Amino acid sequence: xxxxxxxxxxxxxxxxxxxxxxxxxxxxxxxxxxxxxxxxxxxxxxxxxxxxxxxxxxxxxxxxxxxxxxxxxxxxxxxxxxxxxxxxxxxxxxxxxxxxxxxxxxxxxxxxxxxxxxxxxxxxxxxxxxxxxxxxxxxxxxxxxxxxxxxxxxxxxxxxxxxxxxxxxxxxxxxxxxxxxxxxxxxxxxxxxxxxxxxxxxxxxxxxxxxxxxxxxxxxxx
Amino acid sequence: xxxxxxxxxxxxxxxxxxxxxxxxxxxxxxxxxxxxxxxxxxxxxxxxxxxxxxxxxxxxxxxxxxxxxxxxxxxxxxxxxxxxxxxxxxxxxxxxxxxxxxxxxxxxxxxxxxxxxxxxxxxxxxxxxxxxxxxxxxxxxxxxxxxxxxxxxxxxxxxxxxxxxxxxxxxxxxxxxxxxxxxxxxxxxxxxxxxxxxxxxxxxxxxxxxxxxxxx
Numbered sequence: 001x002x003x004x005x006x007x008x009x010x011x012x013x014x015x016x017x018x019x020x021x022x023x024x025x026x027x028x029x030x031x032x033x034x035x036x037x038x039x040x041x042x043x044x045x046x047x048x049x050x051x052x053x054x055x056x057x058x059x060x061x062x063x064x065x066x067x068x069x070x071x072x073x074x075x076x077x078x079x080x081x082x083x084x085x086x087x088x089x090x091x092x093x094x095x096x097x098x099x100x101x102x103x104x105x106x107x108x109x110x111x112x113x114x115x116x117x118x119x120x121x122x123x124x125x126x127x128x129x130x131x132x133x134x135x136x137x138x139x140x141x142x143x144x145x146x147x148x149x150x151x152x153x154x155x156x157x158x159x160x161x162x163x164x165x166x167x168x169x170x171x172x173x174x175x176x177x178x179x180x181x182x183x184x185x186x187x188x189x190x191x192x193x194x195x196x197x198x199x200x201x202x203x204x205x206x207x208x209x210x211x212x213x214x215x216x217x218x219x220x221x222x
Numbered sequence: 223x224x225x226x227x228x229x230x231x232x233x234x235x236x237x238x239x240x241x242x243x244x245x246x247x248x249x250x251x252x253x254x255x256x257x258x259x260x261x262x263x264x265x266x267x268x269x270x271x272x273x274x275x276x277x278x279x280x281x282x283x284x285x286x287x288x289x290x291x292x293x294x295x296x297x298x299x300x301x302x303x304x305x306x307x308x309x310x311x312x313x314x315x316x317x318x319x320x321x322x323x324x325x326x327x328x329x330x331x332x333x334x335x336x337x338x339x340x341x342x343x344x345x346x347x348x349x350x351x352x353x354x355x356x357x358x359x360x361x362x363x364x365x366x367x368x369x370x371x372x373x374x375x376x377x378x379x380x381x382x383x384x385x386x387x388x389x390x391x392x393x394x395x396x397x398x399x400x401x402x403x404x405x406x407x408x409x410x411x412x413x414x415x416x417x418x419x420x421x422x423x424x425x426x427x428x429x430x431x432x433x434x435x436x437x438x
Contacts, residue, residue, distance in 0.1 A: 003299055066373065066419035067412045068380035070391055075412060078404035156283075163285035167384055174287060188299050191291040195284050202283040 009184035010193045013176075020176030021197055027094055027172050028159040034098025035158070036151070039105025040140065043113055046106060057106065064103035069164050072096055077168045093162070093170035101158050108150045112143030145217055152209040156202050163198070173197060226406055230397050234407075237393025238414050240307075244389060245376045247311050252318025252375075259323025261352070264330045274323065281320030287381050289317055294385055310382045314375065321371050329364035330356060366433060369426035373419045380415075390414060 010017075046057045064072065073096040080087055080095070087095070116139050124134040144151070166174035177194040181187050224230070263274035281289065293313035297304055304312075333356050341351040383392035394411035398404040 062420060062423070063412075063416065066377075066423055067415045068377040068391065070380040070383065071394070071408055071412045071415060074391075074395070075405065075408040078398075078408065082405060160283075160285040163287045164381065164384075166287075174285070188292070188295040191288055191295060195288040195292055198284045198288055199280060203279075 005189060006186055007189050007193070009180055009186050010189050013180040013190075016176050016180065017173065017194065017197060020171075020173035021201060023090075023176070024159060024162050024172040024174075024198075025201065027090070027097060027162045027165065027170065028155065030094045031097030031101050031158050031162070032155050034094070035101030035105040035154075036109075038098065038102025039109045042102065042106035043109045044135075046110055047113065061103045061106055064100055069096070069100050069161055070167060072100055073165060073168055089165075089168045090170040090172075092168060093165035093172070097158060097162065097165070100161065101154065104154055105151070108147050108154060109143060111150070112145075112147035113139055115146050116143055148213060148217055152205075152213075155209075156205050159202060159205065160198065224401050226397075226401055226403060226410075230401065230407075231410075233397060234390065234393050234410060234414065237388060237390040238418075240388065240393075241376065241379050241390040241415075242418070244307070244311060244314065244379045244382065244387075245372070248314035248318045248379070249372055249375060251311075251315040252322050255315065255319035256322030256326060259319050260326035260330060263323060263327040274327075278320045278324045278327075281317055282324065286317055286378050287384060289313055290381055290385050306385065306387045310385060310387050314379060314382075317378070318371070318375055321374070322368065325364050325367045325371060326360060328367075329360035332363055333359050363433065366426050366430035369422055369429060373422050373426070376419055376422075377415065 042057050042060070045053045048054055073093065076096045076099070077089070077092050080092060120138050120142075121134055124138040125131075129137070162170075162172050163174040165172055166178060169175055173194060177190050181190045184190070259274050259277060262270045263278070265271055265274075290310065290313040293316065294309045297309050297312065337355055337359070338351065341355040346355065379389055380391040382389050383395065386392075388396070390411055394407050398407040401407070
């Protein structure tokens with residue numbers, strides 16, 4: 001076995017890899033913001049008494065959760081120009097991540113909203129809060145607190161999913177690694193290092209989210 | 223100019239065949255190795271349990287795509303001249319073993335401690351205790367999550383397309399480039415994945431409801 005490991009391209013490209021990490025985290029964070037927005041709107045429609053509002057949401061959830069993200073991102077990549085939106089790959093990836101994460105976020109947030117006791121809503125109304133205030137203050141915010149752990153693990157999953165966005169050459173870590181790899185042919189060294197970087201990011205996020213929960217969400221309700 | 227027709231659809235179906243074959247292979251091999259991971263994780267012997275926990279953490283904390291790349295190029299470095307499908311199958315098997323290992327670890331831990339104590343009191347050693355007492359109960363609890371993982375694995379095999387293996391997604395890319403109708407082709411490809419994954423998801427959800435009723 002005469003293979004000599006050569007990490008020179010990795011070391012030379014390390015600043016680029018770190019920028020790639022920032023790109024990855026940015027994509028994941030942006031995608032998560034869209035996902036939570038879709039999640040909240042989706043839950044409102046999903047719990048509507050009108051079937052015509054309910055079933056498109058159910059269809060959306062099932063469709064997204066039962067097809068691969070790679071196919072979704074390809075589809076969106078080709079569909080956006082079709083409806084007149086010419087975006088760069090990174091924005092396309094952001095939208096795809098938001099839509100994909102949104103389907104999961106609806107189900108997560110729904111679980112939280114379902115866990116809010118009906119009596120809370122009645123109490124809120126009895127106190128003279130408007131319906132919007134009741135939904136926002138009494139239902140949604142406690143619901144989001146209740147599902148905080150699921151939402152954070154969804155965020156970490158989304159961070160790992162961003163690597164697939166390299167397929168449409170969005171700016172993130174895997175794509176940066178691909179450039180270094182194709183210039184140096186040190187595939188194993190490059191992808192091995194990048195794997196460690198992903199592991200570091202997901203571990204740091206996990207610790208960070210746990211710290212935030214311990215500091216701000218430790219007591220039952222405000 | 224070619225249009226979407228019989229030959230194109232047949233090509234996609236052959237891709238679907240590879241997707242299914244790859245998924246089943248990784249799932250079956252993953253069940254065997256995942257059981258080993260779960261047993262190591264719950265063995266109670268510190269170094270072994272730590273090792274299994276680390277193995278699971280690495281696979282759960284990194285993107286599947288990177289795992290495939292590292293296995294793919296790593297095997298080549300190790301001097302193993304494997305065909306693309308073999309390298310990819312090994313990658314997915316390792317991935318499946320970590321996730322199934324963690325699912326079953328959870329199920330084994332969910333079995334009340336009294337079961338182990340009672341089995342011990344009856345003089346059952348590790349193998350019969352696991353085989354006849356703990357695992358049959360754990361298996362029942364783990365079934366919904368296991369089916370859920372099978373769906374995740376099926377979707378995950380699409381990443382083999384990026385490594386250059388012609389399963390359903392890559393077959394779709396090839397046809398899309400050939401007939402210049404990416405929306406139509408990826409719509410069909412998505413539909414094929416959905417046709418396989420959705421029934422499995424529904425089955426998993428039904429198992430979960432049944433389990434919830436049984437344990438009430």
